[in-house]
Amino acid sequence: DVKVTQSSRYLVKRTGEKVFLECVQDMDHENMFWYRQDPGLGLRLIYFSYDVKMKEKGDIPEGYSVSREKKERFSLILESASTNQTSMYLCATRQGSNSPLHFGNGTRLTVT
Amino acid sequence: EDQVTQSPEALRLQEGESSSLNCSYTVSGLRGLFWYRQDPGKGPEFLFTLYSAGEEKEKERLKATLTKKESFLHITAPKPEDSATYLCAVQAANYGQNFVFGPGTRLSVLP
Numbered sequence: 001d002v003k004v005t006q007s008s009r010y011l012v013k014r015t016g017e018k019v020f021l022e023c024v025q026d027m028d029h030e031n032m033f034w035y036r037q038d039p040g041l042g043l044r045l046i047y048f049s050y051d052v053k054m055k056e057k058g059d060i061p062e063g064y065s066v067s068r069e070k071k072e073r074f075s076l077i078l079e080s081a082s083t084n085q086t087s088m089y090l091c092a093t094r095q096g097s098n099s100p101l102h103f104g105n106g107t108r109l110t111v112t
Numbered sequence: 113e114d115q116v117t118q119s120p121e122a123l124r125l126q127e128g129e130s131s132s133l134n135c136s137y138t139v140s141g142l143r144g145l146f147w148y149r150q151d152p153g154k155g156p157e158f159l160f161t162l163y164s165a166g167e168e169k170e171k172e173r174l175k176a177t178l179t180k181k182e183s184f185l186h187i188t189a190p191k192p193e194d195s196a197t198y199l200c201a202v203q204a205a206n207y208g209q210n211f212v213f214g215p216g217t218r219l220s221v222l223p
Contacts, residue, residue, distance in 0.1 A: 004155075031209060043156075043213040044198075050209065058210065090155050098163070098203070100146050101211065103155035 002027045004104035006091050012110045019078040021107050023091030028100040032074035033101065034058075034066065043090065049074055081111045114116045114139045116202055118214040124191055125221050133185040133198055133217045141205030145183050147176050148199040152215070156199055159185075 007022035023050065033048040035058075045058030047066040055066050063085060067075045078085055088108050092101040119134045137145065144163050148156035160169040162178035169176045173194065175186040185198055195217045201211040 025166070033209075039213075042215050043201075043211075045210050046211055077177060091162070092155075094209075097209070098161075099145055100144075100158045100161050101156075101201075103148075105155045108153070 002029070002093065002102040004091055004093055004102055006089075006104040006107050008107050009105065009106050010110075012112065013078075013081050014112055015082060017078075017081045017111075019081050019109065019111075021076040021078075021089055021091075021109070023074045023076070023104060025072055025074075025091075025093045025102075027093065027095070027102075028071065029093040029095050029102075030071070031094045032068065033094075034044075034064075034074070034076045035090045035092065036060070036087040037090055038087050046076065078109075081109075083111050085109065086111045113206065114120070114180070114207075114212060116200060116212050116214040116215050118198075118200060120217060121215070122218040123220070125187075125219070127191055127221055127223050128189050130186070130188045131192070133219070134182060135185070135200035135214055136182040137200075137202045137212075138181070139202055139204040139207075139212070143203045143205055145178055146201045146203070147183070147185055148201065150197045152158055159198075187219070190219075192221045192223050195219055195221045 003026045034046045035043045048069040065077045091104040147159040150156040160176040165180045197216045199216045200218045
């Protein structure tokens, strides 16, 4: 089974802080994704990466950046956290272009 | 505009009462339709992939079917542990790696 591990289940940060969300996968998948999930808005893609050091913007990249220095690790960075970034953040991986996404258990971030 | 809708928004069933959830999509060049189950506070768990109209997949009490415009998730004789939010997502030719997710159906199965 694919295992996608997100380093924190819950985080509370203050406005203006720099926040790092970490995601590690154990299946050697090339593609990794960061989504956020909000009530009434569903899952929205922030960024994805199809290879080490490669990244593509998703639908809502503003206020976020990503880093992929190793194949198994994909980090989401909030440069200066704001209250509208309070959300559930989900990391996912996939093996190939027609295969499903496999999700981690999420990080619930609260920015106060 | 490409979109994915799901109905009903919420569904309450008695244990053993079979029903179906609907996922309707309007996309060009469907490459795959995916069903997920999501428990509160957890990430979505993959259930099925359907690639072409007429295809069916089954797993325990769940059966997913696909037509050219919609997919159904049939739940036969549900149990309380089937309570969750069920999400569908589509991948289309012009989305690249992105998926479009539906809003989900919250299913509650009462004992």
